[in-house]
Amino acid sequence: MSKITLIPCVDPENPVESARQYNHTGADAVAYCEKKASLEKIKEIKEVIDVPLYAGGGIRDLEDVKKVLYAGADKVCLGAAVLEDKDIVKKASDRFGKDQVMVSMDLEELEDPGAFAREMKRLGAGELLLLASNGYDKKMEAVEAVKKQSELPVMISVTSLEDAEREAAAVKADAVAVHDAGAFSVLEWKKDMKKNGLDPYLAESPIPFEEFKLNSDGMLTVVTQDYKTNEVLMVAYMTREAYEQTVETGIMTYYSRSRQELWVKGDTSGHYQYVKSLTIDCDKDTLLAKVRQVGNACHTGHYSCFFTDLVKKEYKEENPMHVFEDVYDVIMDRKVHPKEGSYTNYLFDKGIDKILKKVGEECTEIVIAAKNPDPEEMKYEISDFLYHLMVLMAERGMTWDEITKELMERK
Structure with missing residues (x-):
């Protein structure tokens, strides 16, 4: 069947x-x-x-x-x-x-x-x-x-x-x-x-808990991430019962070492974590859980438990999604808090027709640059186009989150 x-x-x-x-x-x-x-x-x-x-x-x-x-x-x-x-x-x-x-x-x-x-x-x-x-x-x-x-x-x-x-x-x-x-x-x-003998889709673990390597307390270490952003939310522990309940219910269940009992994340706060994937590492001693987080993961009210910087060096963000979001945030800030002499504010002040005209012009520039044997020019034109596209998105109240969701649906 x-x-x-x-x-x-x-x-x-x-x-x-x-x-x-x-x-x-x-x-x-x-x-x-x-x-x-x-x-x-x-x-x-x-x-x-x-x-x-x-x-x-x-x-x-x-x-x-x-x-x-x-x-x-x-x-x-x-x-x-x-x-x-x-x-x-x-x-x-x-x-x-x-x-x-x-x-x-x-x-x-x-x-x-x-x-x-x-x-x-x-x-x-x-x-x-x-x-x-x-x-x-x-x-x-x-x-x-x-x-x-x-x-x-x-x-x-x-x-x-x-x-x-x-x-x-x-x-x-x-x-x-x-x-x-x-x-x-x-x-x-x-x-x-x-x-009753039917065969619905039920989550099952292909590796039994006995094959995992547990810590000195007899528990499995669990690192929990936001399934969309990969942001680390928290680190906790599971016993066999907690692991099996997590797999069966699809809701993250840990073992509270302080209370010495099973702990369904969210039962008290309503901030449940719904399982999207569970992956064991190469040594089989650490579980990576990707979840849909409702509310905040941390009891302090922060989304992630990791919010206290100890050592931090400046670096260039190269994650494409983060770059797009950062630039978009600057554009939105200009819209809410206009800055004198800002080209972005100039576009907003001129209105939708001016923005559309610039988007069209940049599209044409990409086509022209693509015929050029030097790929560097095309890189600059695409960057100009994306900037003006984000101004258009901001003008119409559309976010990158909406765009990425649509692209994922098509995938």
Whole structure:
């Protein structure tokens, strides 16, 4: 039996908070679907989750598809629009790739689900969602026909956790989306499915704790980092129980040497650390944990426990992201605190049209420089372009964080 992807649908009354909870409790993806998907809600949901976001509802044409994906959805679900104009599948797939296109199939409206699925694959769909209220036998037949004729991944939609387990076992779908089931822990749901013979995605350590080299206190040293910035947040320790609980729950659990007990980071403060990766070093005596930090890691209120400088020498920052952010911060400071004689303030004072004109001119300069055999000139022109681009970003209130997130989504 293949692995089953479990996707809870967010609570329409409180979509952002329910998405956050599902993300933190082990969802493989999160689904958001309304009669007319709100682009603002998609953006807000994407801000609080790390797993893929599927979105659909009221998508009629390619422009709607673009808006939903640009708002942050990883995959768009096409429904009624496909029955009216099947070419929307091809247009969306050609523009954004099949991995970002799902098509829902209402079995009540289709005479031949297999033939429809085959056509959807030809047009460029990457996944199919089966909607039906009929019994297991009908669904099983439909899933078998769809898989046989299209070889596409198939997701089924259910309205309760009990139905999810029964139907996943009966129809052998690749993924299950659960609607209107209320708040629940995805991790506990996965455990129940595992007990009942199904195979959801559950984190497992390939190396048993016995193979790690422990310190003199019988514990494993843990270095914890922010998974986005790689900033070191703290150093702590784990016993076997703490390590196994961390792997199982996806929430960093340490052993408190002072209290002599397990310590779930965040239980008291709410500043939980959600696991993104656990890596052991070459000697197997130090664990590197990359996490999504909620709030601050340090009990003093600092984001990181490492905030007291002892020895510090001046050096040039060469991390590209830090350089971009530092220059952008200077530009934003000029906007908030104008400085007489500043070229940046001159651009802000002249307004958006002047800034756009400079961005266009610098683009042209790059093209000209690229034809020059000396690469040095191109380096200078690209630097000029990036500076003016950041002025434009500051003028429109856009940050590098937004840009890098978008690039990562495309990756």
